[in-house]
Amino acid sequence: MYAERNGHGRMYDIGKTLFVSDLDGTLLAPDGRLSAYTLETLDRLVAGGVRLAFATARSYVTAMKVVGDAPGGLPMILHNGAFIQKKDGSFVLKNLFGREDAEYLRGVLDRYGIPAIVYTLDGADEYFSYLPDRITPEERAFIDSRGIDPRNRPAASDDELWSGDAFYIACIGDAGRLSAAAAEISARRGVTVLNHPDYYTGDMWLELLPEGASKASAMKKLAELLGCERTVVFGDAENDLDMFRAADERYAVANAVPEVVSAADGVIGANGEDGVARFLRGALGI
Secondary structure (H helix, E strand, O other): OEEEOOOOOOEEEHHHEEEEEEHHHHHOOOOOOOOHHHHHHHHHHHHOOOEEEEEOOOOHHHHHHHHOOOOOOOOEEEHHHOEEEOOOOOEEEEOOOOHHHHHHHHHHHHHOOOOOEEEEEEOOEEEEEOOOOOOOHHHHHHHHHOOOOOOEOOOOOHHHHOOOEEEEEEEEEOHHHHHHHHHHHHOOOOEEEEEEEOOOOOOEEEEEEEOOOOHHHHHHHHHHHHOOOEEEEEEOOHHHHHHHHHOOEEEEEOOOOHHHHHHOOEEEOOHHHOHHHHHHHHHHOO
16 A cells, blocks of 8 residues: 655555654653644554554653553554563563673763663563662652652662663763763763753753664664565654664654754654644645
């Protein structure tokens, strides 16, 4: 099945094209929710056989809080590419740190005086751990914002903090320290590094993932598994840039940061205007 695209005049093979959208700042409205218009659009697209996926820095738990009402078959690229999971919680892809890489990161962060929130996998269960007496005010605010969360597992010691099968490490706080650590870690193979401000709070984040774990690599793997030959992506922030570079087509929402706009093939409506949903309806005639 083919649908005529936008002003570029390209035709999409719906069964062979994977459309991937970032969530916060892109598909979600400014209030952090899917609008009624976007939800209706997703229902129409899935019913029409369109291949769709979400790509987000969120975990499974926090992603489900905002996309739980979306059609059930949509896969989610989570933790900026560490996992691909279905809405039923089953895993399509897992990326874990090797012990050597985890110990290296532990040493670098300790040397810079940067406390970490370490996400680990225990079987199928995900947890995040930290040392309560060492975390930054920004990290405390982030943890408190999770509310009552069964994944919250404070550690009693540094050894306990780093003892599990880690897949994602988050540090929030002083921009100078985080930037310096990011530069050093980026020079070493084995780790994916993201250093950027948070969309909602403006707090500076350093995110560390296993080598090869990224929105881009997860998108490529998902396209392969679904038998898709073309990828079209939507984003707004720096952590979408690797996905933009790897995609066949890329579109920035009007509220995107300048770097994302520069990397895009075109600019669509802002997230507060249902930009992604309106683009897809117009492009696919659904």
